[in-house]
Amino acid sequence: MSTDTKIIPSSLAIKDLPWQIAWDKDKCTLCGRCTAVCPVNAIELGVFRKRVVEVDINAPRQPGNVFKTFNGIRQRTAPAYSCVGCAMCNMVCPNDCIKPMASDEADKLKFHLNQGGQAERRGGRRNDPGGVLDRIKFIRISMLTDPALDAGRHEFEMRTLLGRIYPPEQNMEMLRTHGWIPPVREIYPLIIGGMSFGALSPTMWEGLQMGVAYLNEELGMPVRICTGEGGCPPRLLRSRFLRYVILQIASGYFGWDEIIHAIPEMQVDPCAIEIKYGQGAKPGDGGLLMWHKVNKLIAAIRGVPDGVSLPSPPTHQTQYSIEESVAKMIQSMYMAWGFRVPVYPKISGSSTALAVLNNLTRNPYAAGLAIDGEDGGTGAAYNVSMNHMGHPIASSLRDCYQNLVSLGQQNEIPLFAGGGVGKNGNLAANAAALIMLGASGVQIGKSLMQSAAGCLGSETRRCNICNIGRCPKGITSQDPRLYRRLDPDDVAQRVVDVFVSFDTEFRKIVAPLGRSTTLPIGMSDALGIDDKDIAERLKIKYVV
Amino acid sequence: MCRLIAITSDTPVSPMVALNALDVMREGHDGSGVGLFLRDLGGPWEDMKDAPILSGIFTEAGIRRLDNYMIDLGFLTKYKVSIKAPKVPPAGVPKRDLYLIRAYEYPEEWDGLTDFDRLSRLVNIRLKLQEMGREENDMIVFSFWPDTIMIKEIGDPMTVGRYLELGNEKLNARVVMAQGRQNTNYAINLYACHPFFLQGFSTMTNGENTAFVPIREYLMSRGEPGYTGFFSDSEVFVHILHYAQTHLGLDLASYKHIITPLQDADLESHPNGDFLTHLKRTCRKLIIDGPNCVIGVLPDNTMFMTQDRKKLRPGVVGGKPGMYVFSSEVCGLDYIMPDRDARTDFQPMHLDTAIVRPDRLEVNICRQTQRLSHLH
Numbered sequence: 001m002s003t004d005t006k007i008i009p010s011s012l013a014i015k016d017l018p019w020q021i022a023w024d025k026d027k028c029t030l031c032g033r034c035t036a037v038c039p040v041n042a043i044e045l046g047v048f049r050k051r052v053v054e055v056d057i058n059a060p061r062q063p064g065n066v067f068k069t070f071n072g073i074r075q076r077t078a079p080a081y082s083c084v085g086c087a088m089c090n091m092v093c094p095n096d097c098i099k100p101m102a103s104d105e106a107d108k109l110k111f112h113l114n115q116g117g118q119a120e121r122r123g124g125r126r127n128d129p130g131g132v133l134d135r136i137k138f139i140r141i142s143m144l145t146d147p148a149l150d151a152g153r154h155e156f157e158m159r160t161l162l163g164r165i166y167p168p169e170q171n172m173e174m175l176r177t178h179g180w181i182p183p184v185r186e187i188y189p190l191i192i193g194g195m196s197f198g199a200l201s202p203t204m205w206e207g208l209q210m211g212v213a214y215l216n217e218e219l220g221m222p223v224r225i226c227t228g229e230g231g232c233p234p235r236l237l238r239s240r241f242l243r244y245v246i247l248q249i250a251s252g253y254f255g256w257d258e259i260i261h262a263i264p265e266m267q268v269d270p271c272a273i274e275i276k277y278g279q280g281a282k283p284g285d286g287g288l289l290m291w292h293k294v295n296k297l298i299a300a301i302r303g304v305p306d307g308v309s310l311p312s313p314p315t316h317q318t319q320y321s322i323e324e325s326v327a328k329m330i331q332s333m334y335m336a337w338g339f340r341v342p343v344y345p346k347i348s349g350s351s352t353a354l355a356v357l358n359n360l361t362r363n364p365y366a367a368g369l370a371i372d373g374e375d376g377g378t379g380a381a382y383n384v385s386m387n388h389m390g391h392p393i394a395s396s397l398r399d400c401y402q403n404l405v406s407l408g409q410q411n412e413i414p415l416f417a418g419g420g421v422g423k424n425g426n427l428a429a430n431a432a433a434l435i436m437l438g439a440s441g442v443q444i445g446k447s448l449m450q451s452a453a454g455c456l457g458s459e460t461r462r463c464n465i466c467n468i469g470r471c472p473k474g475i476t477s478q479d480p481r482l483y484r485r486l487d488p489d490d491v492a493q494r495v496v497d498v499f500v501s502f503d504t505e506f507r508k509i510v511a512p513l514g515r516s517t518t519l520p521i522g523m524s525d526a527l528g529i530d531d532k533d534i535a536e537r538l539k540i541k542y543v544v
Numbered sequence: 545m546c547r548l549i550a551i552t553s554d555t556p557v558s559p560m561v562a563l564n565a566l567d568v569m570r571e572g573h574d575g576s577g578v579g580l581f582l583r584d585l586g587g588p589w590e591d592m593k594d595a596p597i598l599s600g601i602f603t604e605a606g607i608r609r610l611d612n613y614m615i616d617l618g619f620l621t622k623y624k625v626s627i628k629a630p631k632v633p634p635a636g637v638p639k640r641d642l643y644l645i646r647a648y649e650y651p652e653e654w655d656g657l658t659d660f661d662r663l664s665r666l667v668n669i670r671l672k673l674q675e676m677g678r679e680e681n682d683m684i685v686f687s688f689w690p691d692t693i694m695i696k697e698i699g700d701p702m703t704v705g706r707y708l709e710l711g712n713e714k715l716n717a718r719v720v721m722a723q724g725r726q727n728t729n730y731a732i733n734l735y736a737c738h739p740f741f742l743q744g745f746s747t748m749t750n751g752e753n754t755a756f757v758p759i760r761e762y763l764m765s766r767g768e769p770g771y772t773g774f775f776s777d778s779e780v781f782v783h784i785l786h787y788a789q790t791h792l793g794l795d796l797a798s799y800k801h802i803i804t805p806l807q808d809a810d811l812e813s814h815p816n817g818d819f820l821t822h823l824k825r826t827c828r829k830l831i832i833d834g835p836n837c838v839i840g841v842l843p844d845n846t847m848f849m850t851q852d853r854k855k856l857r858p859g860v861v862g863g864k865p866g867m868y869v870f871s872s873e874v875c876g877l878d879y880i881m882p883d884r885d886a887r888t889d890f891q892p893m894h895l896d897t898a899i900v901r902p903d904r905l906e907v908n909i910c911r912q913t914q915r916l917s918h919l920h
Contacts, residue, residue, distance in 0.1 A: 408765025514754030518831040522758040
């Protein structure tokens, strides 16, 4: 900064930023790749002036100052251009001479991310790396009381059911009288949760869909993927692959004009319909696709003009009560597919989840309930919603399951849990813990973006710029120059890798517990944690 | 691993026969308990098939409380066998005051009741007595049901048998089930000894049901007062059996379809695949897991053995018309029926249920892949 620069309240030094660029002059080739790749233009070519003391050995004159210049990398400090720590500069540098370093103290930037009164919006996740799921241990090992099962050799039936299950007596009565029995899908318990076409780039979406198709058709794993709220490409709607897809409808109804019109031409029924009422990342707030990402293709699929931000309302506008949404919305979605497709709501983890659940228990059409905890991800949301709103998934799910147990309806309304599953890379352990707490299945999103597409985001404020369409990996961008970086075939391959390895790890958890014949839903006696209060809250064992 | 022996015979046999067989197989149990179930009783009980029989262990005070309670209800003692144990029990066997087996006359005011109502009341009385016993620690009640005797005690089976003089001729029965317990996960508790009994159904198991907790939670919400206790992970087998037969009206072959259903490929080619898929889905909460050989008996004295999905436990059925023995080990069967044709012995595999009907003429084998005999 030059001496006469005016300091304004939002003038920041590099030290005030959460990420500081470490650049090594000696190794830099000045190729410029880092400045070209930076998604937020946080670095630029800098010309630096430097005083050098030169001593002439032959001493014809006194030692003196010489001013020289050199070229290098300069980090910008304006809030709009602050480094997000994605480290793409580091990835493209031929000499490994540059990388962002996390600040060693709390930054000052966060006080200034509201220029012009615009509250901070971003993508990604809650900035909190901790969580209860990682702390849960599987403690009930059958060792001598029971021949240990072999995860690699024995038969394992690890599928789950999506759909309303009647009590055995009622189901039999319906069979006998040829009454209506709700449709039920047998699916893999790890589900790819709703990430919309629009939030994700076309290459990412295609990669996920191809991976899912491969898992189903080549490996016999009935993995399902939810569309999120953004419609579904017309060709997919009319293909046989639709059976692997859960179509989501949310408060903006984006894409549903296209879907409804495609119904007569559908070759197969979709797996299910998810009605999104809430999302863990931003409970009580609607979906948001910022204008950066609304190009012609997205606009066409969603049935909207291009280049405008697409906020979904915080609530379904046609609804004024829970009865309205449960009774009417679920039923009208059933009606659209002739009562052959399960329809279930998705809500955000909340202390009011029990009220929703209790309502669903009295509705014979409700095919399940998906609960998304506070650690769920999003393509775009207000920072305050992401960081401070919501309920952790563990106790929300547990309360709901216990409630079903007290009603004797466990597994009749399957619960699907999501939000931060595998956020620290422990996907199978997190998923198994949730299932043993009572989930019939688990929804994942961010974890798969990290493992299958190399998403750089983290809970320690790295990257998380999914909202502006500048995803440096091309995962959440609609700019062809960016999403060309992502090869759909590679994504598909990684999706398959992730599910196959998950399957092995999951068996490695359940086999020592002596479980193989059925998914260990609600097997809470297998769980322990080293915190008395958590143990008591979740009704699992306290172990130290 | 526990040892199991079950005998079904046209002529009554002494429970000591079963205990001797357990002794032959003793390597497998640790003496942490023995349980006996006798039905289709012989000897003095022959003429009182309808009279409910109470079996249990009582302190002196407990007996007085029992008598007061039963008299208040209008029950009169019809016949009893009390086993006054010697003062000093053998090592490993706790000191008790009295082992009681007592048949009652129904109260007069029960005369107009249907069988269903009468039997339901018996269950409630048993549960009440058990609760009273827990409060004062003076009664342990195993069963209260017509034509049924149960004896359970901690200790080595043979030692307990001799100590209680179970060889006396008043205790013969045509259906005898016995288990020598190998304590696994749960505390040594008398109520955790197999066989378990509920309203005419009884089962015993050598294994560990690792899906115990979710199954227990489901059963507890069925609104059936008898689905209680749960002192052992194996207790749920009898509840599931009761549930399948009385609530769902299913036959014995379907029991196996509930506890270890077929997988998809088999269901697709099964003649009753559609029905069984529904059964699998709706009864998913009752699917067992872990290694288990289940031996059980129905109210009509049909005896059966079935295995877990992977057939991780031993189990054999052998005999000849008139008498069949279900045993966890072949040596137990050999001890009781050395003269049978061992070539006809059958070891049920992962899809099988071996059934001997009350006529005791043959061993029927139901494979899960077979067509169900009739659907209700």
